Amino acid sequence: MASIVQLEPQATDLPVTLEDVRAAHARIAPSIVRTPTLFSQTLSKLTGANVWLKFENLQFTAAYKERGALNRLLLMGEAERRKGVIAASAGNHAQGLAYHATRLGIPSTIVMPELTPTVKVTQTEGHGANVILHGETFDAAYAHARQLETERGLTFVHPFDEPDVVAGQGTVALEMLEDVPAIDTLAIPIGGGGLLSGCGVAARGLKPDMMLVGIQAELYPSTYAALKQLDLPCEGDTLAEGIAVKEPGHLTRRMVAQLVDDVVLVNERRLEESVSLLLQIEKTVVEGAGAAGLAALLTYPEMFRGRNVGIVLTGGNIDTRLLANVLLRDLARSGRLARLRVRLQDRPGALFHVARIFDEQRVNIIEVYHQRVFTTLPAKGLITDIECETRDSAHLDRLIAALRAGGYEVSPVELA
Missing domain, CATH: 3.30.70.260 (ACT domain)
Incomplete structure (x- = not known):
């Protein structure tokens, strides 16, 4: 288990401000679900913290990614809208961008690796996107998307590493703190860093003494290693595929370093346990990345004990067969x-x-x-x-x- 090393947030200007997050919220609010932030009595007893859950798995595409994608779309000019948008994604960003682009009448193209599961391709196409399968890896799909961006004059919408997307993701924390001002700690999953960066801006702007903790899967400790100057591998089959990012964004890495108190790692067994607990206790389905916050509370109870902790259930897009395996394995372990x-x-x-x-x-x-x-x-x-x-x-x-x-x-x- 990795040790906890406290980071030192720096007071410096950031490319996204609280006002940017507030403006993003006013912009996107009519078209997204104002998901509830609810207290969990059972999880609070289990972890020793006072636990509030933000149910972003209740968005139309079952993930918070809609927020940043929609904010970026709404800030585009008419000429850009007519030509359309492009992204490289095999996950929640693809569906969120496709759904809102189609709703706004903006053509969307999503480049996915050739080995992307058929269900993800079908779901993205179902939201109105033109899906192009290219390459065996995400890096190959990303490079092809950037090539098509130039060739076709499309607007590339990054899943995390641009200010408008970060501001949109920050609306998650804005809503949480409006609904529950008593929250003094946020435990946020981090892959590319867009959600943690945006939520960090909102939280620090509203409550400067807020405790901010990022959570990564042990198999993909990219930001953890970068911030703590460690050389750690990023590979393996993780349940938290939504945060399995080998290279965090340049923008978000700088923002996370300036905003967060700590980044911690959680292992696969804790992720599986947390997915199972959320289904059994809260009767809600989350994907592996969406369970990372609870996994952190279970792994580091002394870090969160007695605090008012807000956890973001970032998404609910988990394969049903995988979910069944997770539940059965948890029954076996118990x-x-x-x-x-x-x-x-x-x-x-x-x-x-x-x-x-x-x-x-x-x-x-x-x-x-x-x-x-x-x-x-x-x-x-x-x-x-x-x-x-x-x-x-x-x-x-x-x-x-x-x-x-x-x-x-x-x-x-x-x-x-």
Whole structure:
């Protein structure tokens, strides 16, 4: 686990001001959802902080990215609007830009890597964009988008590294502090840095003593490493793909360095746990990046204990199969879902006697897998994997103890 190193915000002029954020809010307010900021009693008890949640997953395209994209579109001149806009994105920026561009009658082109999941391509096209698939990586798609920008005279809308986009994202914090002035800490996910930069400007302008904490996935610690002068790799399959950015913006990196108190890292297990908790407790679906704020409170409880913390649920665009896997893995880690490997003798009634112990312990059997061939046991030996559902880890421990007391060799099949 990375250590917490306090940064020193510098009092210097920034390219985005509180007035810019306020102007952006007045501009975009009629066309976005004023998402609620609600107190979570259960998460507050769980983390030791007073937790308020900003439900940006309730935007029409299920992410806060609409705010910055719309502000940029509304500031374009007529000539620019007629020619259209272009962006490189395989995520929430693509959908937010496409949706509002189409609504305003502005042609939009989105360049995505060729390996982008079909559902994301379809969703973006459904919002009215012309989607171009190019290259195997985001960098290749980005380079092609910049080339088309020049060739076709289009306006490139960056997902985070331009002032108008940053000002639009800052409206998230503006609304939070209008709704709950008592908030004294903001825990904001950071990938490219647009949201944290904008929210930092708004928060510092309204409450200069606000505590600002950025959160990155451990697999992609780009801003964390830059600010703390560390050489860390940025790679791997993270659940928080929305903040999996290898290179933060030049503008946003400078703003974050001047605004934030700290940047911390969260691991994949905490991200999975947080997605699951938000669904179970708040009955709301968030993507991995949207759960980063809660993951930080769970990882660094001493940092937030007793504070009035605002968390932004930045988006809810998570693949349903991935969400199902996250939920099942969380059940397994909590002991409520388990797979036990039991060694049996291959004789009549062997499985019946094992099942009787499950019944005695009031454990529900979900699946049974027999293995007779691919095993190192003797020919009359048998391995049986039994998936089961228990009340909690203590209940699972009692079941394992009962099986061993019955003379069975049993071991749980652990998750990674």
